[in-house]
Amino acid sequence: MSQGTVSIGPAFGVVLALLVVIAVAAAMVGRLGVSRAVVTASVRAILQLGVVSLLITAVLRSWWATAGFIVLMVLVAAATSARRVSVLRLGWPVIVPIAAGVAPAGAVIVLGGTMPHTEVALLPIAGILIGGAMTATSLSGRRALDELHLRRGEYEAALALGFLPRDAALEVSRPTAGQALVPAMDQTRTVGLVTLPGAFVGVLLGGGSALQAGATQLLVLIALLAAEAIAAAVTLELVARGVIRRPSWEARSSSSGVGVVRMGLFNRFSGRRG
Known part of the structure:
Protein backbone atom coordinates (compact mmCIF):
# COMPACT_ATOMS: atom_id res chain seq x y z
CA MET A 1 0.00 0.00 0.00
CA SER A 2 1.46 3.36 -1.04
CA GLN A 3 1.53 6.21 1.42
CA GLY A 4 -1.77 8.09 1.69
CA THR A 5 -3.91 5.54 -0.14
CA VAL A 6 -6.72 3.37 1.22
CA SER A 7 -6.04 -0.32 1.67
CA ILE A 8 -8.69 -2.39 -0.15
CA GLY A 9 -9.27 -5.75 1.45
CA PRO A 10 -11.39 -7.58 4.01
CA ALA A 11 -10.70 -4.90 6.64
CA PHE A 12 -12.03 -2.24 4.25
CA GLY A 13 -15.37 -4.04 3.96
CA VAL A 14 -15.59 -4.51 7.72
CA VAL A 15 -14.92 -0.80 8.34
CA LEU A 16 -17.60 0.22 5.85
CA ALA A 17 -20.12 -2.13 7.47
CA LEU A 18 -19.32 -0.81 10.95
CA LEU A 19 -19.73 2.79 9.82
CA VAL A 20 -23.14 1.98 8.33
CA VAL A 21 -24.17 0.25 11.55
CA ILE A 22 -23.09 3.30 13.57
CA ALA A 23 -25.07 5.64 11.32
CA VAL A 24 -28.18 3.45 11.48
CA ALA A 25 -27.89 3.07 15.26
CA ALA A 26 -27.59 6.83 15.73
CA ALA A 27 -30.63 7.41 13.51
CA MET A 28 -32.64 4.82 15.45
CA VAL A 29 -31.65 6.14 18.88
CA GLY A 30 -32.49 9.66 17.81
CA ARG A 31 -35.70 8.50 16.14
CA LEU A 32 -34.76 10.44 13.02
CA GLY A 33 -36.83 8.22 10.76
CA VAL A 34 -34.03 7.73 8.21
CA SER A 35 -32.54 4.38 9.26
CA ARG A 36 -33.65 2.59 6.11
CA ALA A 37 -32.60 5.54 3.95
CA VAL A 38 -29.11 5.41 5.46
CA VAL A 39 -28.74 1.77 4.47
CA THR A 40 -30.16 2.39 1.00
CA ALA A 41 -27.87 5.35 0.40
CA SER A 42 -24.83 3.37 1.55
CA VAL A 43 -25.62 0.39 -0.67
CA ARG A 44 -26.25 2.65 -3.64
CA ALA A 45 -22.96 4.45 -3.05
CA ILE A 46 -21.07 1.14 -3.00
CA LEU A 47 -22.69 -0.13 -6.18
CA GLN A 48 -22.50 3.16 -8.07
CA LEU A 49 -18.89 3.89 -7.19
CA GLY A 50 -17.99 0.31 -8.04
CA VAL A 51 -19.46 0.67 -11.52
CA VAL A 52 -18.00 4.15 -12.03
CA SER A 53 -14.56 2.96 -10.92
CA LEU A 54 -14.69 0.32 -13.65
CA LEU A 55 -15.98 2.70 -16.34
CA ILE A 56 -14.08 5.88 -15.52
CA THR A 57 -10.90 4.87 -17.36
CA ALA A 58 -12.83 4.31 -20.58
CA VAL A 59 -14.84 7.50 -20.11
CA LEU A 60 -11.73 9.63 -19.68
CA ARG A 61 -10.22 8.43 -22.96
CA SER A 62 -12.62 10.54 -25.03
Whole structure:
Protein backbone atom coordinates (compact mmCIF):
# COMPACT_ATOMS: atom_id res chain seq x y z
CA MET A 1 0.00 0.00 0.00
CA SER A 2 1.46 3.36 -1.04
CA GLN A 3 1.53 6.21 1.42
CA GLY A 4 -1.77 8.09 1.69
CA THR A 5 -3.91 5.54 -0.14
CA VAL A 6 -6.72 3.37 1.22
CA SER A 7 -6.04 -0.32 1.67
CA ILE A 8 -8.69 -2.39 -0.15
CA GLY A 9 -9.27 -5.75 1.45
CA PRO A 10 -11.39 -7.58 4.01
CA ALA A 11 -10.70 -4.90 6.64
CA PHE A 12 -12.03 -2.24 4.25
CA GLY A 13 -15.37 -4.04 3.96
CA VAL A 14 -15.59 -4.51 7.72
CA VAL A 15 -14.92 -0.80 8.34
CA LEU A 16 -17.60 0.22 5.85
CA ALA A 17 -20.12 -2.13 7.47
CA LEU A 18 -19.32 -0.81 10.95
CA LEU A 19 -19.73 2.79 9.82
CA VAL A 20 -23.14 1.98 8.33
CA VAL A 21 -24.17 0.25 11.55
CA ILE A 22 -23.09 3.30 13.57
CA ALA A 23 -25.07 5.64 11.32
CA VAL A 24 -28.18 3.45 11.48
CA ALA A 25 -27.89 3.07 15.26
CA ALA A 26 -27.59 6.83 15.73
CA ALA A 27 -30.63 7.41 13.51
CA MET A 28 -32.64 4.82 15.45
CA VAL A 29 -31.65 6.14 18.88
CA GLY A 30 -32.49 9.66 17.81
CA ARG A 31 -35.70 8.50 16.14
CA LEU A 32 -34.76 10.44 13.02
CA GLY A 33 -36.83 8.22 10.76
CA VAL A 34 -34.03 7.73 8.21
CA SER A 35 -32.54 4.38 9.26
CA ARG A 36 -33.65 2.59 6.11
CA ALA A 37 -32.60 5.54 3.95
CA VAL A 38 -29.11 5.41 5.46
CA VAL A 39 -28.74 1.77 4.47
CA THR A 40 -30.16 2.39 1.00
CA ALA A 41 -27.87 5.35 0.40
CA SER A 42 -24.83 3.37 1.55
CA VAL A 43 -25.62 0.39 -0.67
CA ARG A 44 -26.25 2.65 -3.64
CA ALA A 45 -22.96 4.45 -3.05
CA ILE A 46 -21.07 1.14 -3.00
CA LEU A 47 -22.69 -0.13 -6.18
CA GLN A 48 -22.50 3.16 -8.07
CA LEU A 49 -18.89 3.89 -7.19
CA GLY A 50 -17.99 0.31 -8.04
CA VAL A 51 -19.46 0.67 -11.52
CA VAL A 52 -18.00 4.15 -12.03
CA SER A 53 -14.56 2.96 -10.92
CA LEU A 54 -14.69 0.32 -13.65
CA LEU A 55 -15.98 2.70 -16.34
CA ILE A 56 -14.08 5.88 -15.52
CA THR A 57 -10.90 4.87 -17.36
CA ALA A 58 -12.83 4.31 -20.58
CA VAL A 59 -14.84 7.50 -20.11
CA LEU A 60 -11.73 9.63 -19.68
CA ARG A 61 -10.22 8.43 -22.96
CA SER A 62 -12.62 10.54 -25.03
CA TRP A 63 -13.99 14.07 -24.80
CA TRP A 64 -17.31 12.83 -26.17
CA ALA A 65 -17.55 10.14 -23.50
CA THR A 66 -16.61 12.66 -20.82
CA ALA A 67 -19.23 15.12 -22.05
CA GLY A 68 -21.84 12.36 -22.11
CA PHE A 69 -20.96 11.39 -18.56
CA ILE A 70 -21.34 15.02 -17.42
CA VAL A 71 -24.78 15.17 -19.04
CA LEU A 72 -25.69 11.96 -17.22
CA MET A 73 -24.58 13.52 -13.93
CA VAL A 74 -26.79 16.55 -14.57
CA LEU A 75 -29.80 14.34 -15.33
CA VAL A 76 -29.31 12.23 -12.22
CA ALA A 77 -28.85 15.38 -10.11
CA ALA A 78 -32.07 16.84 -11.54
CA ALA A 79 -34.03 13.66 -10.85
CA THR A 80 -32.71 13.52 -7.29
CA SER A 81 -33.45 17.19 -6.60
CA ALA A 82 -36.90 16.95 -8.19
CA ARG A 83 -37.89 14.21 -5.74
CA ARG A 84 -36.53 16.21 -2.82
CA VAL A 85 -38.43 19.36 -3.79
CA SER A 86 -41.65 17.86 -5.11
CA VAL A 87 -42.39 14.83 -7.26
CA LEU A 88 -40.61 14.01 -10.49
CA ARG A 89 -43.63 14.93 -12.61
CA LEU A 90 -43.78 18.46 -11.21
CA GLY A 91 -40.22 18.95 -10.04
CA TRP A 92 -38.32 18.22 -13.26
CA PRO A 93 -37.74 21.97 -14.00
CA VAL A 94 -35.06 21.87 -11.28
CA ILE A 95 -32.70 20.94 -14.11
CA VAL A 96 -32.75 24.63 -15.08
CA PRO A 97 -31.21 26.04 -11.87
CA ILE A 98 -28.72 23.17 -11.69
CA ALA A 99 -27.50 23.82 -15.22
CA ALA A 100 -27.67 27.59 -14.71
CA GLY A 101 -25.41 27.32 -11.69
CA VAL A 102 -22.87 24.94 -13.20
CA ALA A 103 -22.49 26.48 -16.65
CA PRO A 104 -21.09 29.95 -15.79
CA ALA A 105 -18.88 28.73 -12.94
CA GLY A 106 -17.48 25.94 -15.08
CA ALA A 107 -17.00 28.25 -18.06
CA VAL A 108 -14.98 30.73 -15.99
CA ILE A 109 -12.69 27.95 -14.77
CA VAL A 110 -12.16 26.52 -18.25
CA LEU A 111 -11.77 29.81 -20.10
CA GLY A 112 -9.54 31.24 -17.38
CA GLY A 113 -6.99 28.51 -17.93
CA THR A 114 -6.66 27.80 -14.23
CA MET A 115 -7.10 24.04 -14.72
CA PRO A 116 -5.51 21.71 -17.28
CA HIS A 117 -7.78 21.20 -20.27
CA THR A 118 -7.86 17.45 -19.83
CA GLU A 119 -10.68 15.04 -19.18
CA VAL A 120 -9.19 13.81 -15.92
CA ALA A 121 -9.05 17.37 -14.55
CA LEU A 122 -12.39 18.73 -15.74
CA LEU A 123 -14.65 15.78 -14.97
CA PRO A 124 -14.12 15.91 -11.17
CA ILE A 125 -14.61 19.69 -11.15
CA ALA A 126 -17.85 19.29 -13.09
CA GLY A 127 -19.03 16.64 -10.64
CA ILE A 128 -18.30 18.88 -7.65
CA LEU A 129 -20.17 21.83 -9.17
CA ILE A 130 -23.15 19.69 -10.20
CA GLY A 131 -23.37 18.20 -6.71
CA GLY A 132 -23.25 21.63 -5.09
CA ALA A 133 -25.87 23.08 -7.43
CA MET A 134 -28.10 20.06 -6.79
CA THR A 135 -27.88 20.55 -3.03
CA ALA A 136 -28.60 24.28 -3.25
CA THR A 137 -31.54 23.66 -5.56
CA SER A 138 -33.03 21.03 -3.28
CA LEU A 139 -32.65 23.10 -0.12
CA SER A 140 -33.86 26.40 -1.57
CA GLY A 141 -36.76 24.75 -3.38
CA ARG A 142 -37.93 22.87 -0.31
CA ARG A 143 -37.69 25.92 1.94
CA ALA A 144 -39.48 28.17 -0.52
CA LEU A 145 -42.33 25.71 -1.07
CA ASP A 146 -42.60 25.02 2.65
CA GLU A 147 -42.95 28.74 3.34
CA LEU A 148 -45.63 29.12 0.71
CA HIS A 149 -47.56 26.28 2.32
CA LEU A 150 -47.11 27.35 5.94
CA ARG A 151 -47.69 31.04 5.29
CA ARG A 152 -50.53 30.64 2.83
CA GLY A 153 -52.55 33.31 4.61
CA GLU A 154 -49.85 35.91 4.06
CA TYR A 155 -49.66 34.98 0.39
CA GLU A 156 -53.41 35.44 0.05
CA ALA A 157 -53.16 38.72 1.97
CA ALA A 158 -50.64 40.04 -0.52
CA LEU A 159 -52.89 39.03 -3.42
CA ALA A 160 -55.81 40.82 -1.79
CA LEU A 161 -53.70 43.98 -1.60
CA GLY A 162 -52.94 43.88 -5.31
CA PHE A 163 -49.65 42.03 -5.45
CA LEU A 164 -49.02 39.92 -8.53
CA PRO A 165 -48.77 36.17 -7.74
CA ARG A 166 -45.00 36.19 -8.37
CA ASP A 167 -44.38 39.18 -6.14
CA ALA A 168 -46.58 37.77 -3.38
CA ALA A 169 -44.75 34.44 -3.50
CA LEU A 170 -41.37 36.19 -3.33
CA GLU A 171 -42.46 38.22 -0.30
CA VAL A 172 -43.24 35.01 1.54
CA SER A 173 -40.50 32.65 0.36
CA ARG A 174 -37.44 34.84 -0.25
CA PRO A 175 -36.32 35.28 3.42
CA THR A 176 -35.60 31.56 3.90
CA ALA A 177 -34.43 30.51 0.43
CA GLY A 178 -30.97 31.95 1.03
CA GLN A 179 -30.40 29.47 3.85
CA ALA A 180 -29.54 26.93 1.15
CA LEU A 181 -26.12 28.60 0.91
CA VAL A 182 -25.29 28.20 4.61
CA PRO A 183 -23.43 24.83 4.22
CA ALA A 184 -21.28 26.17 1.36
CA MET A 185 -20.53 29.41 3.18
CA ASP A 186 -19.64 27.61 6.41
CA GLN A 187 -17.32 25.25 4.55
CA THR A 188 -15.64 28.19 2.83
CA ARG A 189 -15.27 30.15 6.06
CA THR A 190 -13.71 27.26 7.96
CA VAL A 191 -11.56 25.63 5.26
CA GLY A 192 -8.09 24.91 6.54
CA LEU A 193 -9.15 25.52 10.13
CA VAL A 194 -11.87 22.90 10.58
CA THR A 195 -11.77 20.81 7.41
CA LEU A 196 -9.38 19.89 4.61
CA PRO A 197 -11.83 19.08 1.79
CA GLY A 198 -11.41 16.51 -0.92
CA ALA A 199 -9.76 18.65 -3.58
CA PHE A 200 -6.99 19.68 -1.19
CA VAL A 201 -6.32 16.12 -0.06
CA GLY A 202 -6.58 14.79 -3.61
CA VAL A 203 -3.88 17.10 -4.93
CA LEU A 204 -1.60 16.17 -2.05
CA LEU A 205 -2.15 12.43 -2.64
CA GLY A 206 -1.48 13.02 -6.33
CA GLY A 207 1.97 14.39 -5.56
CA GLY A 208 1.21 18.11 -5.74
CA SER A 209 2.59 20.68 -3.35
CA ALA A 210 0.66 22.12 -0.44
CA LEU A 211 0.46 25.44 -2.29
CA GLN A 212 -1.05 23.77 -5.35
CA ALA A 213 -3.49 21.88 -3.13
CA GLY A 214 -4.57 25.10 -1.42
CA ALA A 215 -5.02 26.92 -4.74
CA THR A 216 -7.09 24.05 -6.14
CA GLN A 217 -9.32 23.89 -3.08
CA LEU A 218 -9.80 27.67 -3.08
CA LEU A 219 -10.83 27.59 -6.73
CA VAL A 220 -13.33 24.80 -6.04
CA LEU A 221 -14.88 26.48 -2.99
CA ILE A 222 -15.36 29.87 -4.63
CA ALA A 223 -16.74 28.22 -7.78
CA LEU A 224 -19.15 26.26 -5.59
CA LEU A 225 -20.37 29.46 -3.95
CA ALA A 226 -21.02 30.98 -7.37
CA ALA A 227 -22.79 27.88 -8.71
CA GLU A 228 -24.94 27.44 -5.60
CA ALA A 229 -25.88 31.12 -5.38
CA ILE A 230 -27.08 31.08 -8.98
CA ALA A 231 -28.93 27.79 -8.49
CA ALA A 232 -30.70 29.06 -5.36
CA ALA A 233 -31.70 32.36 -6.99
CA VAL A 234 -33.07 30.66 -10.12
CA THR A 235 -34.90 28.07 -8.02
CA LEU A 236 -36.58 30.80 -5.98
CA GLU A 237 -37.70 32.56 -9.16
CA LEU A 238 -39.13 29.36 -10.65
CA VAL A 239 -41.01 28.61 -7.42
CA ALA A 240 -42.42 32.14 -7.33
CA ARG A 241 -43.61 31.79 -10.92
CA GLY A 242 -45.24 28.43 -10.19
CA VAL A 243 -42.92 26.52 -12.53
CA ILE A 244 -41.64 24.37 -9.66
CA ARG A 245 -44.53 23.35 -7.42
CA ARG A 246 -45.99 20.53 -5.39
CA PRO A 247 -49.20 18.59 -6.01
CA SER A 248 -50.93 20.36 -3.10
CA TRP A 249 -49.97 23.73 -4.54
CA GLU A 250 -51.72 22.99 -7.85
CA ALA A 251 -55.21 23.12 -6.37
CA ARG A 252 -55.19 26.74 -5.28
CA SER A 253 -57.93 27.78 -2.94
CA SER A 254 -60.84 29.79 -4.18
CA SER A 255 -61.31 33.46 -3.48
CA SER A 256 -63.31 32.66 -0.35
CA GLY A 257 -60.22 32.86 1.81
CA VAL A 258 -58.77 35.97 0.20
CA GLY A 259 -61.04 38.51 1.82
CA VAL A 260 -60.50 37.27 5.38
CA VAL A 261 -57.12 38.68 6.38
CA ARG A 262 -55.73 39.46 9.76
CA MET A 263 -55.09 43.13 10.43
CA GLY A 264 -51.44 42.49 11.28
CA LEU A 265 -50.80 40.92 7.88
CA PHE A 266 -52.70 43.71 6.19
CA ASN A 267 -50.58 46.35 7.91
CA ARG A 268 -47.37 44.52 7.05
CA PHE A 269 -48.01 44.24 3.34
CA SER A 270 -49.72 47.59 2.95
CA GLY A 271 -46.74 49.23 4.66
CA ARG A 272 -44.38 47.65 2.15
CA ARG A 273 -46.52 48.70 -0.74
CA GLY A 274 -46.52 52.26 0.52
